[in-house]
Amino acid sequence: MDNHELSLSAPPAQAVPVAQVTPGAYPTHASAHPGAGPFADASPFGEEDGRSHPVRSLRKRISSILAAMGAAIAKFFAAIKGFLLLLPKLKLLTTSGTALVSVAAYSLFWGWEFAAGFVVLMFVHEMGHVIALRREGIKASTPMFIPFLGAAIFSKSLGDNALAEARVGLAGPILGSLAAAAVAIVGAIIGSSFLLALAYVGFLLNLFNLLPVVPLDGGRAMAAMAPWMWFLGFGGLVALVFVYPNPILLIIILFGGMETWRRWQQRKTRSLEQAAYYRVAPRHRMLVGAVYIGLIAALAFGMYETHILVYGGHSFGSI
Numbered sequence: 001m002d003n004h005e006l007s008l009s010a011p012p013a014q015a016v017p018v019a020q021v022t023p024g025a026y027p028t029h030a031s032a033h034p035g036a037g038p039f040a041d042a043s044p045f046g047e048e049d050g051r052s053h054p055v056r057s058l059r060k061r062i063s064s065i066l067a068a069m070g071a072a073i074a075k076f077f078a079a080i081k082g083f084l085l086l087l088p089k090l091k092l093l094t095t096s097g098t099a100l101v102s103v104a105a106y107s108l109f110w111g112w113e114f115a116a117g118f119v120v121l122m123f124v125h126e127m128g129h130v131i132a133l134r135r136e137g138i139k140a141s142t143p144m145f146i147p148f149l150g151a152a153i154f155s156k157s158l159g160d161n162a163l164a165e166a167r168v169g170l171a172g173p174i175l176g177s178l179a180a181a182a183v184a185i186v187g188a189i190i191g192s193s194f195l196l197a198l199a200y201v202g203f204l205l206n207l208f209n210l211l212p213v214v215p216l217d218g219g220r221a222m223a224a225m226a227p228w229m230w231f232l233g234f235g236g237l238v239a240l241v242f243v244y245p246n247p248i249l250l251i252i253i254l255f256g257g258m259e260t261w262r263r264w265q266q267r268k269t270r271s272l273e274q275a276a277y278y279r280v281a282p283r284h285r286m287l288v289g290a291v292y293i294g295l296i297a298a299l300a301f302g303m304y305e306t307h308i309l310v311y312g313g314h315s316f317g318s319i
Contacts, residue, residue: 207299225289
């Protein structure tokens with residue numbers, strides 16, 4: 001949405017005249033008695049007729065209701081104006097809001113310092129995808145964090161072809177690995193077990209995302225290398241669930257199975273559009289493969305160098 005300032009002027013509440021009876025004035029209603037004149041029921045001392053009070057009270061009530069409605073309408077339009085002016089900043093608020101929720105969630109297990117560092121590493125990883133998408137000329141949302149499931153970005157597509165999809169997919173682990181490496185270097189220099197543990201989890205996060213199954217980043221790379229690897233990666237993921245039962249892995253298997261089946265069915269159509277999408281030059285295929293395998297080797301080495309058994313009462317020996 002364009003960042004145009006919208007101005008909505010609230011309609012002014014219209015003044016409603018309130019009927020008043022001036023002392024000494026006589027009511028103008030006719031008498032209900034036959035032959036009675038217009039002043040037959042008037043008070044000889046200039047006092048108000050008692051029967052005029054219900055009418056005056058009703059008019060006051062109506063005028064109060066209308067005034068309250070006018071004020072409510074004015075407040076409503078003022079609130080709408082404020083909301084419209086806030087819309088350009090809403091994406092940032094959504095990112096920061098979900099990030100804070102994720103920090104709070106991970107804090108239950110790791111403490112807020114480690115949780116905050118982990119969310120920052122996830123943010124850097126996702127920004128790699130955002131930067132790559134924008135280089136492809138595709139508008140992408142800012143990262144949205146989902147507690148215990150990671151983070152995600154949203155875009156209309158991942159590129160015009162499988163090679164562009166691979167570039168977008170690998171950009172996240174590349175930038176995320178560099179961020180984890182920077183944390184590891186600082187941790188080694190100052191001798192911080194906290195930073196080494198954080199770097200280790202960062203390396204693990206990026207390595208996990210390289211599993212060759214969609215919708216993970218490794219599956220995006222396989223679109224340009226060898227799409228048949230989706231089935232191998234999916235089978236490996238299913239086997240991993242039996243070794244390390246985990247609800248997060250089950251969710252990934254569910255979405256991964258659906259996405260793998262959908263894309264393979266599309267490929268089976270052998271349409272010109274599908275053929276053009278997956279047509280990748282051999283040298284580009286080799287380049288994607290070299291980056292993919294190089295990332296796996298670098299991340300495994302980083303995990304080996306930063307692996308510590310225990311930090312802050314949390315065991316890293318089993319991961």
